[in-house]
Structure formats: C-alpha cells, structure tokens
Amino acid sequence: MKSQKGTKLSYSFVGEPATETVRWFIEGVHKKMQEHGHEYHESPNDETGLIFNLVTAETARPYRRKSQSVFIVSILEGKIPQGHILETVYPHLLKNISNLLIYHAKNGGELHSYFVTPEQGYPRVILRDGNMEEYFENAYERIAPLACSRFVINNEFLPDLPDELAEGTEKTRQLYYAGRKLDEMDLLPTVIKIEQFLSEDALRQLWRLYRVGGLSYGNLSVRNDEQTFWMSASGVDKSNLQKVGEHIHLVKGYDKKKYAILVSIPKHIKRPNRVSVDAIEHWMIYTENPGVGAIIHAHCWVDDAATKLTGHTVAATKTSYPCGTVELGEDTASVIRNAPDPSRVVVCQKNHGIVITGKDLKDIFDRIDNGSIRIVKQIEMT
Ligand SMILES: [Zn+2]
Secondary structure (H helix, E strand, O other): OOOOOOOOOEEEEEOOOOOHHHHHHHHHHHHHHHHOOOEEOOOOOOOOOEEEEEOOOOOOOOOOOOOOOOEEEEEEEOOOOOOOHHHHHHHHHHHOOOOEEEEEEEEOOEEEEEEEOOOOOOOEEEEOOOOHHHHHHHHHHHHHHHHHOOEOOEEEEEOOOOHHHHOOOHHHHHHHHHHHHHHHOOOOOOOOOHHHOOOHHHHHHHHHHHOOOOOOOOEEEEEOOOOOEEEEEOOOOHHHOOOEOOOEEEEEEEEOOOOEEEEEOOOOOOOOOOEOOOHHHHHHHHHHOOOOOEEEEEOOEEOHHHHHHOOOEEEEOOOOOOOOEHHHHHHHHHHHHOOOOOOOEEEEEOOOEEEEEEOOHHHHHHHHHOOOOOEEOOOOOO
16 A cells, blocks of 8 residues: 555565665665664565665566556666766666666766656765765655655546537637647757657556656646636647647546546547646645636746746745655645745746746746746756
C-alpha cells in the first residue's frame, strides 16, 4: 500500500549493485530509511510501496510492479553527462519505467548524483569532501516526499454534460486561443523529445500502465462557474484544443475517498481522454479562491526579481512533488491562498515549472505580453 504523507513506507531493494558506488549508495539510503523508521522488506510483497531497482547504464531492467501505486526508484552509475543533462539521464528513467531515476557519475574527486523525475526535473546532490551525513540526508529528502505522495490517477466520467455546453462555449474558445498562444510562445515543447528514445507504441503503453513518460508538458484551465472549470485533456496537442470531451473537459468535482476527478462529458463520447493530471491542483485553487478565473501551467521559469518589481507575487514551493499528486496540489494551492491577491500569483514549482493565476486567460497573457511577468526558458534546478 502507498503510505500517506508523514506515515511510514515499506521498501525493498531489487537487483544487484553493479558498481561499488551503487553498493555504497544503497547502504547509505538503507541506513537513512531505517533512521526515519521506514520498514524494510527483504523481498517485495503486496505491501511494499517503494522499490529501489538496481540497474546498469548498459541494460535497462524495468521492475514489474503489480500496482500503479508502487513507487519505483531506479539507481545506476554512468558517465558524466555531456551536452544537455536530460539527454543522458532521461532515457534511463523511461527505459526502466521509473518514477525516479538516481544517476550517479564520478566527476574528479566528487560524486554527482542526479535525481531525475518524469517531469524532467534533474536536481543534483554532490558528495563533497566525504561529507556523507549531509549527502545522505539530502538524498533522503529527495526520495521520501516523492515516494510518500498520493497520485490522483482516476477520472470518473459522467455523461451529463448539457448539450449547450457540449457544443463549446465562449470559455472553451478562450482556452483554444490560449493553447495556441502558449504554443506560439514556444512554452509547450519539452527540453528533449522523448519520442527519440522510445517508439510511440512503447510510450503510449508506459503512459497507460505506469503514468510515466507520456506527460504532455503544461496545461491550462478556465473557470466555468462557481463549482466547475474547463481544462485541457491529458496527452492532447495543447495548440489545438477544439473539441469538448476530447481536447477539453469540464471538471465538476473531486471524490476524496476514491482519489478521483469527476469529469462531465457529452453523452456521445465513449472513450474519453483523461483530464490533465494537474486537475486536482486546479480544482483546489478554484474552489478556494473565487477570484481566480484562469490558470496556466508551463515548464519554464520566470525572472522573479523582474516580475516582483512589477508588483506580482512570485512564490515558490519548497518540495518537488510529482505532477498529479495531492501533495503538489496542496503545496501550490497553499502558496496561492497565502498570497496578497490569489488571482494574480506566479508560483514557481520546485524543479518543475510555473503556475500562473489570473482573473481570466486574457489577464494572464496581457501580463506576459506587457513584460510584467518575465518568462525565462531555463528552469532552476535546486
Ligand atoms: Zn508540469
């Protein structure tokens, strides 16, 4: 079972360490996990929520998990990345079907360890001067919050969308233009194209079975009424958000017990796409802040000093939780809730991207266009 935040995880190691570094690393992690009171299983069973999968740079070996809620951390040692770091490290995350990849590389007298996430985060922990206590505490802090977070994977589709909404509305048309605009601004593509490492079929499977790799980066939504909002669907081309029930969904609620997003669809749609994984986060923001009329999320960053100068609240989340988790939603929603004006906030999500709220979509893009929100492409990795 997946543990909730603050509760204990049960974990196992699978495979043999291929290098001394990996052996040393898992011993250190094991010790940390024990110190924090997590439960060790010598071999995985149905209760094991976290698997450390020991692989090599040469051969991928995905661990066959029985349940989507098992969190897989693959660990290997490789060469120091050349060029863009993601080009070296990200394929290992995909090929080993992992929720987190820890890539170790020796660089002179230092050990560099990259913590690579499906969202294409790749923060680095460095072992300097043999300071193991600091290194392993840091490593632990990058594993535990991720492994403890709860994914809102389920969608419950209700074929009750009124005909007049199924045709599309002024709001859904605004969403279409906003998606095109994000594309024109070059804010939708990913840093690296994962299609170059895996076939489209393999990618689809990864996404369907494991929610790994098929993330389409960025999403956008607009409030429909007090209770509901329109949001881009998952895995669709955001520059062409035309059809309701296919590219755009009406989100009408969240079932806390089932961890399910309630989506209202037109009767004629038989196999709907899921709504964007971040629907849980948007749902929290809209329900808490009546003044928020639109939200966009992109994998880029802002020049926060310049943006603050123009009177905007730029605030950051402190932990890098995975996309589509209750924790990322709560973290982001709390930053927005605590801002002087929740309807005009830029949130920098740690090692991930930005979330901007606005009174409506135009309000967001006007501020980007007139330079009061200063977008930069490079996401800070900390
Ligand atoms: Zn994202």
